[in-house]
Amino acid sequence: MATITLLVNGSQLQAEAAADESLLSVLRNGLGLTGTKYGCGEGQCGACTVLLDGKPVRSCRTPAASAIGKKISTIEGLSRNGSLHPVQQAFLDEEAFQCGYCTPGMIMSAVALLQNTPNPTDEQIVQHMNGNICRCGTYPRVMAAIHKAGGKGK
């Protein structure tokens, strides 16, 4: 166990971490940021997606130590002063979820997509989001929400 300092959602936070502990584990267990979800621990489902210096990563496959010194963004840091991030708002408006377990990971992946591609095509969304599983099958609504947040919505 060692104490590490992580820059999460703009704050320097200290946590105890084992040598090879995943970022997901440190976020959830060390820092109590449980919005980021465990779905597989194998990099296969996207439920654990967070942004590292703006890039989406699977936090379950990212050693916490490798995130030191980088900007970590999680679902908890998206809304500002009580107002939702446009992607969160679009997910809410389109009700792009059922059980909601995939939602934080979906939203973080979508935020990353829209940063680089503000008006993605369907194919670009599919390409970028294919690693995020929604077992409830809400993909069409997620697609609509991303279009909406990207300014293409009706």
Add this chain to the structure above:
Amino acid sequence: MTELEQHEIERLQYGFAVSRRDLFKFVGAGLVVGLCAPKAFTQESGAGFRGESASQDVDSWLHIAPDSKITVFTGKVEMGQNIRTSLAQQVAEELRAPLNSITMVMGDTALTPFDMGTFGSRSTPQMGSQLRKMAASARELLLDMAARKWQEDRSKLSADNATIISQSGKKIGYGELTGGQKLVKLIAQDPSLTPATQWHVAGTAATKVDGAAFVTGSHQYTSDIARLQMLTGKVLRPNAFNATLVSLDSRAAEALPNVRVIRDGNFVGVVAPDSEQAQKALSLLQAQWNAPAQPSETELFDYLKKNPEAEGGGGFGGRSAHIVGSIETGMSSATKTASGTYTVAYIAHAPLEPRAAVAEWTEDRLTVWTGTQRPFAVREELASAFHLSLDHVRVIVPDTGSAYGGKHTGDAAVEAARLAKAAGRPVKLVWTREEEFTWAYFRPAGVIEIKSGAKNDGTLAAWEFHNYNSGPAAIQTPYNVPHQKIEFHATKYPLRQGSYRGLAGTANHFARESHMDELAQALHMDPLQFRLKNITDPRLRAVFETAAAKFGWGKQRARANHGFGLAGGFEKGGYFATCAEVTVDRNAGEVKIVRVVEAFDCGAVINPNGLRNQISGAIVQGIGGAMFETVHFVNGRILNPHFRDYRVPRFRDVPQIEVELIDRKDAPSMGAGETPIMGLAPAVGNAIFHATGVRLRSMPLETKKLASK
């Protein structure tokens, strides 16, 4: 190591753990209204409980606080199917109160009345109508109270926006009417309900009442719950199913700081302060298991056919087979006959939130948070595992990361409780994805055999249908057939199996609707016309006609490698028809679903937004079972317990989906979480046949076979 002490199993006692006093402690002053079955209602309306604990007769509660906030108590649970919202809408409607004034307390065995569980699409038809009755009765009661208070004619009063209004201009809020007292009223009357044509809140596309908690990540699922002093638990899994533990060397694990190993018979688990340490301890355990030889996937269908369950083999769950007329007579009167054998594989629910539980003991009382569809059954499981009376066990179900029929049992709850008991501290246990894919239960595999006959005019003459192991749900044919023999055969089976969204409805519709296409082909009839010729039920006709019209059935130009198929049926009060368009790459043996249209009728629609979400989601989930989901297993071991080799539908697999709702204001509202999944596989199979002339008779559809045929 700790051994479980053996005690005599105490007699289980049913009942509602919360006394009137406790209830008010939870909700504060105000008016509590309970709806109970008329037979249990032995005192006059409003006289109060028959003693403190007689409340097991009460089916549901409602509390109106002095500030007019309303709390409803129901044993149902929310797992994505949207009943937290749709049930609240129904209460708001009948109570004439704003939707946002209603809070649903769900799935907490200490606070909510007993409930069998959330499955079988029963929440809407049963709990929904119960809550509507309760809310309507409460509204009538409030009108009575206001009439008495004002000494006014009851017929001059009306209820709106949580307020009673008199024609004389007086107004009083519901909360104010209760006057800060603690009032309890039991109701057994059958109030008149608001017809669907006059709904204002029910029937509208209200958004999820707590949607914001999901997009901000603040909703706490079971695995997000933390308790003071909580430890992390892990369970050592055997190397194969049905294995027994021969030996265990736990010295290395126990040498780790702050680690405990708990062994109890075949159960071995560890607890540690955090998951890293627990995982490390688990990996240091040296166990030897002894597993029997077990059937493998290669012999699965043979095994099911050859191993009938000794008792209660035929019939529907023990009842006798469904026989109408005589199959022999029917077959000999037919001019065209067909026969086919259809198979369905074992598949996994794979809910994105794996099974999890947090268990906490306080002396001999146990509280467990866990995502289950059956909180009261899990309470019983826990009570019996730890020899407790039911009122010493509380199960709380946070809104769950879905279940699809896969979370009926309390495995994780029992395991966490066992570890917490030994540790003397709260324990959280979260199954890994591999555990979820291995130690949960599966949708049953099955073999279905059909023989049928029809006359030249397209009327069905004979229908013989045998289902081995997959299940009897929706086994009856919705078509008119004068001679039928329909039988479910319970068999021995190699994997732990249980309920799944729609149960065997998907398998039975896959076989039946594939076979109907085969008959249509034999008769040279259009598949839609052939079906309509044999249907009298107007609602079933209507879904077929609606879906076909929207899809453009029969109007599509034939194109190379494009196929169109349809399928339909009804189950659990819901009628569906699904049309699918596919493109086929024959050489690669690949099929792409391009477009799906589904028409659905489940009576009066309570929330079209939530309903569309359910139907579209069911179609997407159905793609998995239709196209690629299969549990591979050899000799008691699962070979593909990961998302990388158990393929589930992803963005790339999603076709254009169009949902047509038929809103029947005159028909009772029925559930919709399950039935919409049933049409996809047969519609796609039929579309593949249309494109290629090759009939695939297995779920998942073995499209690779197209390359060789």
